[in-house]
Amino acid sequence: MKKKRSKLRNWRRLSQILCFILFLFLFIKTDYAGKDEIPYAVNILFRIDPFLAATASLATRTLIFLMWPSLIFIGLAFIFGRFFCGWVCPMGSLLDSCNNLIPHAHKGPVSRFHTLKYYLLGFLLFGAFFGLPIAGYLDPFSILVRGLAISVYPGLNVLATTFFTFTYQQMPEWINLVTEPVYGFLKATILPFRQNHFELAFLSLFILLLIFILEKLERRFFCRNICPVGALYAVVARFSMMRGKSGTKCGKCRNCVTLCRMGAIDEERNISSLDCNFCMDCVDLCPANKISFTFQHDGTAVPAFSIKRRTFLSSLAAGAVLPFFLNTRTMAKRPDPFLVRPPGALPEDEFLGRCVRCGECMKVCIGNGLQPTFLSGGLEGMFSPRLNARTGYCEFNCTLCGQVCPTGALTELTLAQKHVTKIGNIFFDKNRCLPFAKGIPCIVCEEHCPTPDKAIQFREAQVLNSNGEKVWVKQPYVIDERCIGCGICETKCPLPGQSAVRLTSAGESRNPQNALPAQSTLY
Amino acid sequence: MDRRDFLKQIMLWSAGITTAIPSFQIVPEILAAEKPSPLVSHATGKDYHKLVAQVLEPLGGISKFVNTGDNVVIKPNMAWDRNPAQAANTHPQVIKALVELSLDAGAKKIMVFDRTCNEERRCYVNSGIQEAMETVKDRRLKYFHPDSRKYVPVDIKRGKAVRQLSIYRDALEADTYINVPVAKHHSLSRLTLGLKNSMGVLGGDRGQMHHNLGQKLADLATVVRPKLTLIDATRILLRNGPQGGDIDDVRVMDTVIASADLVACDAYATTLFDLQPEDISSTVAAYNMGLGEMDLTRMKIIRA
Numbered sequence: 129m130k131k132k133r134s135k136l137r138n139w140r141r142l143s144q145i146l147c148f149i150l151f152l153f154l155f156i157k158t159d160y161a162g163k164d165e166i167p168y169a170v171n172i173l174f175r176i177d178p179f180l181a182a183t184a185s186l187a188t189r190t191l192i193f194l195m196w197p198s199l200i201f202i203g204l205a206f207i208f209g210r211f212f213c214g215w216v217c218p219m220g221s222l223l224d225s226c227n228n229l230i231p232h233a234h235k236g237p238v239s240r241f242h243t244l245k246y247y248l249l250g251f252l253l254f255g256a257f258f259g260l261p262i263a264g265y266l267d268p269f270s271i272l273v274r275g276l277a278i279s280v281y282p283g284l285n286v287l288a289t290t291f292f293t294f295t296y297q298q299m300p301e302w303i304n305l306v307t308e309p310v311y312g313f314l315k316a317t318i319l320p321f322r323q324n325h326f327e328l329a330f331l332s333l334f335i336l337l338l339i340f341i342l343e344k345l346e347r348r349f350f351c352r353n354i355c356p357v358g359a360l361y362a363v364v365a366r367f368s369m370m371r372g373k374s375g376t377k378c379g380k381c382r383n384c385v386t387l388c389r390m391g392a393i394d395e396e397r398n399i400s401s402l403d404c405n406f407c408m409d410c411v412d413l414c415p416a417n418k419i420s421f422t423f424q425h426d427g428t429a430v431p432a433f434s435i436k437r438r439t440f441l442s443s444l445a446a447g448a449v450l451p452f453f454l455n456t457r458t459m460a461k462r463p464d465p466f467l468v469r470p471p472g473a474l475p476e477d478e479f480l481g482r483c484v485r486c487g488e489c490m491k492v493c494i495g496n497g498l499q500p501t502f503l504s505g506g507l508e509g510m511f512s513p514r515l516n517a518r519t520g521y522c523e524f525n526c527t528l529c530g531q532v533c534p535t536g537a538l539t540e541l542t543l544a545q546k547h548v549t550k551i552g553n554i555f556f557d558k559n560r561c562l563p564f565a566k567g568i569p570c571i572v573c574e575e576h577c578p579t580p581d582k583a584i585q586f587r588e589a590q591v592l593n594s595n596g597e598k599v600w601v602k603q604p605y606v607i608d609e610r611c612i613g614c615g616i617c618e619t620k621c622p623l624p625g626q627s628a629v630r631l632t633s634a635g636e637s638r639n640p641q642n643a644l645p646a647q648s649t650l651y
Numbered sequence: 652m653d654r655r656d657f658l659k660q661i662m663l664w665s666a667g668i669t670t671a672i673p674s675f676q677i678v679p680e681i682l683a684a685e686k687p688s689p690l691v692s693h694a695t696g697k698d699y700h701k702l703v704a705q706v707l708e709p710l711g712g713i714s715k716f717v718n719t720g721d722n723v724v725i726k727p728n729m730a731w732d733r734n735p736a737q738a739a740n741t742h743p744q745v746i747k748a749l750v751e752l753s754l755d756a757g758a759k760k761i762m763v764f765d766r767t768c769n770e771e772r773r774c775y776v777n778s779g780i781q782e783a784m785e786t787v788k789d790r791r792l793k794y795f796h797p798d799s800r801k802y803v804p805v806d807i808k809r810g811k812a813v814r815q816l817s818i819y820r821d822a823l824e825a826d827t828y829i830n831v832p833v834a835k836h837h838s839l840s841r842l843t844l845g846l847k848n849s850m851g852v853l854g855g856d857r858g859q860m861h862h863n864l865g866q867k868l869a870d871l872a873t874v875v876r877p878k879l880t881l882i883d884a885t886r887i888l889l890r891n892g893p894q895g896g897d898i899d900d901v902r903v904m905d906t907v908i909a910s911a912d913l914v915a916c917d918a919y920a921t922t923l924f925d926l927q928p929e930d931i932s933s934t935v936a937a938y939n940m941g942l943g944e945m946d947l948t949r950m951k952i953i954r955a
Binding site (some may be wrong): 160162194283293296297321322342494495523524525526562568570574576578579580581586602620621622 | 771855893
């Protein structure tokens with residue numbers, strides 16, 4: 129037996145490992161690191177994604193320049209087909225690494241679900257164009273990064289902190305001599321700087337886990353049947369120059385048919401370039417060394433999409449028609465006032481059209497202010513970022529979210545622009561605010577208000593406190609023209625439960641319909 | 652309280668005649684009369700690094716406060732994401748000078764930290780203090796972000812407005828605690844000075860300190876007791892405190908003030924703002940608890 133070809137899949141494994149390490153490195157580096165700018169292209173995974181580039185561009189009817197690197201990968205797909213799925217994709221690498229842990233029910237060539245991804249792709253692209261921006265619900269990188277950022281990474285920190293708090297408080301000194309330096313090292317390298325908390329942490333985790341649970345049905349179920357990025361690559365791969373070629377007079381072992389992780393090899397040992405991800409297992413494991421990948425493929429069968437025309441057209445029609453129903457909801461008339469978008473966010477329609485729900489902005493937000501939206505932005509707005517000012521705020525001198533946004537849904541702002549970008553306005557609830565309601569001095573909000581000329585001011589007033597005594601207190605009020613809606617006042621309000629000062633989207637720069645009386649320019 | 656009064660209270664209490672716990676309160680006027688008048692030193696100059704050694708000279712130099720082998724905590728105010736010119740944080744050169752003097756005095760370990768109001772890392776960087784610390788090449792210096800596991804609940808036995816506070820362990824255990832606030836405007840307490848700076852060693856929800864702030868700060872000062880307070884008034888923030896942001900609100904004073912008496916140090920610093928010690932509620936509350944002197948005529952003020 130010749131030995132020369134036994135190493136091909138090891139190269140593929142090496143590539144997967146290196147790409148995954150790079151992915152994790154960039155994920156961890158999606159953070160403030162002592163400089164106002166992030167020095168790495170931490171969002172590169174999304175910018176090389178041709179599917180997201182397509183949906184975001186269709187939604188906004190513009191070519192999004194930020195996403196030009198995706199063209200490189202489209203170009204490469206014309207040569208190497210779906211090699212990305214086998215050699216680069218971090219989601220695919222994760223699924224491959226779990227292969228031995230999850231037994232698969234079905235092995236062998238494609239199942240009846242495998243055309244689903246084309247219908248989904250058509251639906252999502254049409255939907256994007258007509259105004260249903262949900263590409264991020266199914267994009268593998270959105271699911272992965274969002275799940276990691278919102279759930280897994282903070283969870284890892286809970287685990288580490290719990291353990292090292294236990295050793296610190298309960299264990300003898302000599303154990304701490306070991307554990308404390310370990311904790312210090314972990315904190316300096318892989319653990320997050322602080323414990324973040326997120327809404328929808330469980331939902332994000334569940335969606336990510338679902339991809340692994342689906343592995344029980346068949347290997348790489350998501351990649352074979354659902355992944356819209358894979359589907360887009362498959363469309364290109366139909367014309368790819370390099371393809372797998374099986375031998376004509378091989379025996380009957382059918383090894384390759386059952387071991388192909390993508391189900392790309394049929395009973396006649398034709399290797400479909402629509403599904404093959406160049407993992408090279410078949411090449412290395414064919415007992416007769418009959419399989420090879422070449423640029424010459426005369427005689428090999430041209431793969432067919434085998435989609436049903438009627439179903440495909442229906443999915444396109446659904447994508448084209450559903451968006452019109454979005455405007456039947458009350459939120460088209462008056463959006464949720466507590467839906468405060470990050471600074472630099474485009475007007476709502478364009479913002480949602482571009483937002484790929486990757487969670488990068490929430491990962492990088494140093495105030496832990498940005499949270500995934502649940503339903504307040506509509507069914508199509510889930511996982512888009514909003515500022516929940518009670519649990520975190522927008523740091524005055526920080527512009528990181530705009531820097532990491534891969535599609536420009538959040539514009540990259542300079543610090544000077546950020547300082548005057550109004551994302552909302554606050555109001556005081558005088559029934560709760562201590563100087564008004566109880567005659568107790570407080571004005572923590574005024575202390576934290578970051579605009580150089582403070583948006584929160586106070587008046588001294590004499591009120592009755594709960595003992596019936598007349599006391600002088602400082603009562604806060606807001607100057608709308610100065611408030612930029614950072615929400616630090618709501619975060620720091622020392623009342624338990626709901627804050628006495630609340631942030632709403634009123635007056636946000638991006639929406640003139642939402643103007644405050646003081647800014648009104650319409651009349 | 653005289654001896655007779657004292658014995659009478661003890662007897663009554665022991666005999667169970669009064670259930671009130673005797674409060675052996677020392678009337679501040681008597682205390683002040685008994686104690687030698689505190690020394691407050693101030694110095695003015697453009698070289699902030701030299702200024703620190705200069706202001707400490709009348710007090711006996713740093714070796715009066717830092718002994719060989721001491722664990723030293725130097726507590727700046729670096730609570731805000733503002734740069735040195737904006738006068739919201741202690742000047743980095745002042746901290747650096749204190750660190751170097753303490754190192755020369757033979758400190759075993761020097762810890763520099765603050766619990767910030769804005770994002771921790773941004774405050775350390777923008778205040779310039781992290782960069783200044785990086786230039787001190789000595790392994791005995793540790794500057795770090797507070798570790799949430801290290802706050803310990805402390806009963807404030809003499810507290811009038813608070814019974815318990817959660818305080819950073821290193822601040823409690825230090826041999827020498829040096830308090831290095833920046834003098835600036837604060838809308839609730841009017842000024843923030845030495846007493847207010849100690850809030851940076853508190854854990855938990857600090858917002859509640861704001862209800863009856865003056866007394867609570869004095870209560871805190873009964874357990875967190877700096878051996879030395881050095882107020883940075885090299886530039887002072889006159890309006891829009893405590894974080895400022897507008898250079899027009901800043902006045903350059905090129906002054907530092909130092910004293911072993913925290914209250915006296917605060918009291919003298921009020922004069923830079925054309926205020927009186929009585930205008931600051933924390934100063935008055937701390938004086939009433941006998942924690943230090945606030946009468947400017949009863950302290951020895953030396954220009955170094």
